[in-house]
Amino acid sequence: MADQQLLPAVPRWKPSPPRQQSQPDDAAGDEAASDLGGSLRSTDGACLPFGSGSSSFPPPSFVPVLPSSSLEIIVGNGVDGRGAPAVAREPSLRRVDQGVVLSWEDLWVSADGGKAGRVPILCGVNGYARPGEVLAIMGPSGCGKSTLLDALAGRLGSNVSQKGDILINGRRQKLSYGTSAYVTQDDVLMTTLTVREAVLYSAQLQLPSSMSAAAKRDRAEETLREMGLEGAADTRIGGWMHKGISGGQRRRVSICIEILTRPALLFLDEPTSGLDSAASYHVVSRIARLARREGMTVVTAVHQPSTEVYGLFHGLCLLAYGRTVFFGPASDTNQVRRL
Numbered sequence: 543m544a545d546q547q548l549l550p551a552v553p554r555w556k557p558s559p560p561r562q563q564s565q566p567d568d569a570a571g572d573e574a575a576s577d578l579g580g581s582l583r584s585t586d587g588a589c590l591p592f593g594s595g596s597s598s599f600p601p602p603s604f605v606p607v608l609p610s611s612s613l614e615i616i617v618g619n620g621v622d623g624r625g626a627p628a629v630a631r632e633p634s635l636r637r638v639d640q641g642v643v644l645s646w647e648d649l650w651v652s653a654d655g656g657k658a659g660r661v662p663i664l665c666g667v668n669g670y671a672r673p674g675e676v677l678a679i680m681g682p683s684g685c686g687k688s689t690l691l692d693a694l695a696g697r698l699g700s701n702v703s704q705k706g707d708i709l710i711n712g713r714r715q716k717l718s719y720g721t722s723a724y725v726t727q728d729d730v731l732m733t734t735l736t737v738r739e740a741v742l743y744s745a746q747l748q749l750p751s752s753m754s755a756a757a758k759r760d761r762a763e764e765t766l767r768e769m770g771l772e773g774a775a776d777t778r779i780g781g782w783m784h785k786g787i788s789g790g791q792r793r794r795v796s797i798c799i800e801i802l803t804r805p806a807l808l809f810l811d812e813p814t815s816g817l818d819s820a821a822s823y824h825v826v827s828r829i830a831r832l833a834r835r836e837g838m839t840v841v842t843a844v845h846q847p848s849t850e851v852y853g854l855f856h857g858l859c860l861l862a863y864g865r866t867v868f869f870g871p872a873s874d875t876n877q878v879r880r881l
């Protein structure tokens with residue numbers, strides 16, 4: 543088959559011996575899901591050894607486990623753009639029980655293709671994302687990256703249906719308001735506002751009324767700093783008519799607005815699209831640092847990252863033709879990167 547021939551060096555699943563357990567049915571879903579600690583199942587019932595063997599990307603335990611404080615996130619060459627060490631060692635601010643382990647198992651998505659019937663988009667994909675880490679969804683154009691992201695975020699369109707499990711901390715449950723945020727590919731921002739105004743107004747709208755005005759202002763300022771936007775805070779966002787902030791800064795403003803509520807789960811659709819490699823690096827390194835610091839679970843669809851940007855990802859979910867062809871630590875994928 544053509545797609546098989548194209549991917550000779552991609553690490554393959556090595557099914558471990560089937561477990562002595564029947565496939566969960568819908569009614570028993572929660573109970574079965576909580577038993578996924580050691581492995582996830584493929585469509586044929588075999589176990590998929592996520593994180594098994596020598597992998598440093600262990601499977602989710604479904605008790606959200608934040609990385610230990612000694613864990614290092616090596617950001618590119620270990621030095622950020624201003625020469626400061628970029629190894630994140632700060633302890634996470636999020637309580638352990640607030641982290642979100644997101645997993646998906648045997649997830650199928652198809653679209654209504656009219657006379658052609660249902661058109662498959664995702665075919666039994668599996669994976670997970672953990673607190674404090676950035677999982678990159680990669681693959682060629684049309685392989686289903688955005689669809690997977692949308693399915694995980696509960697944003698699929700009405701002509702699309704899904705089958706399979708999406709679990710939050712091992713259970714089928716809905717995310718409560720403010721738990722997750724989604725940064726779309728397009729920056730929808732008020733061009734006449736300054737960066738500070740845009741973030742502050744969003745803080746006033748999004749943050750709970752129980753927070754004082756001063757606390758909301760502080761949160762807005764803190765988030766501006768986290769995204770490295772202090773220098774541009776008083777610059778008008780601008781647009782086609784009036785030049786304002788740069789493309790990379792626009793992306794960071796969009797992200798800034800979405801993380802004001804400190805969501806436990808952050809979805810990003812192509813956060814680096816349209817950016818040069820330096821701006822891409824700046825955006826993703828901020829996200830990686832924030833994920834680490836806040837114990838945030840980040841899932842991002844990304845297209846052709848540079849080596850430096852790629853080095854910021856913890857996990858990789860590589861799709862091709864709607865199927866998972868690799869899932870594991872991003873650092874384990876030298877063969878994939880050479881393809």
Ligand SMILES: Nc1ncnc2c1ncn2[C@@H]1O[C@H](COP(=O)(O)OP(=O)(O)OP(=O)(O)O)[C@@H](O)[C@H]1O
Pocket residue numbers: 653654661663681682683684685686687688689690699701702843845
């Ligand atoms: N709502 C839909 N209705 C019909 N087909 C769809 C729908 N959503 C996605 N598709 C199809 O599913 C496939 C995967 O689309 P998707 O946008 O997820 O790919 P992608 O990997 O994100 O692509 P790109 O990198 O180009 O953005 C495409 O062939 C697309 O046309």
